[in-house]
Amino acid sequence: MKKLLYLCTALLVAAAVQAQTTWTIDKVHSKIGFSVSHMVVSETEGVFKDYTATVVSKSDDFNGAEVTFAAKVASIDTDNERRDNHLRSPDFFDAEKYPEITFKGTLVKEGAKYKLKGDFTMKGVTKKVEFDVVYGGTINTGRGVKAGFKVNGVINRQDYGVSWANKLAGGEMVVGDEVTLNIKVELDKRA
DSSP states (O other): OHHHHHHHHHHHHHHHHTOOOOOOOOOGEEEEEEEEEEEEEEEEEEEEEEEEEEEEEESOOTTTTTEEEEGGGGGGOOSSSSHHHHHSSSSTTTTTTSOOOEEEEEEEEEETTEEEEEEEETEEEEEEEEEEEEEEEEEESSSSSEEEEEEEEEGGGGGGGGOOOOBBBTTTTTTEEEEEEEEEEEEOOOO
């Protein structure tokens, strides 16, 4: 009887493990981007070039999938070396003291729409966030299965202690507080 119980338990565990699918980010076809207002009249855009992400899904439609993400702050790139160095400094991200921006949460399907909900950590501060997600679907390329997503949301940099705040002569902020996240992700199904 003990052997039968052990065998049944082992089969159930094996089935549960097989029911999970792990996906990793295809960095060649993904972009971790952001934009923020600059001098009130325009926007500055940037990306993080060094990042990792994993998605573990138990369903084909990704509902309830567990998402983990980390970006290396030092990899920030706004196409301006002077500005990038300032962003890495203690005035902004303090990359030496806080080397990563992380997210850990869940992809949730709500009707036909998706939300990414979880803990976003930047500069040592963790806050609950919720971002809009567009699921582009999956495709078998003949060399593997891919899935695509767009993630959009807004965070307030002040909430995370990113508080550098010079003002223009009229009192307007040089850099806005709201940062828009524009993330495009292509995932590879792990074999």
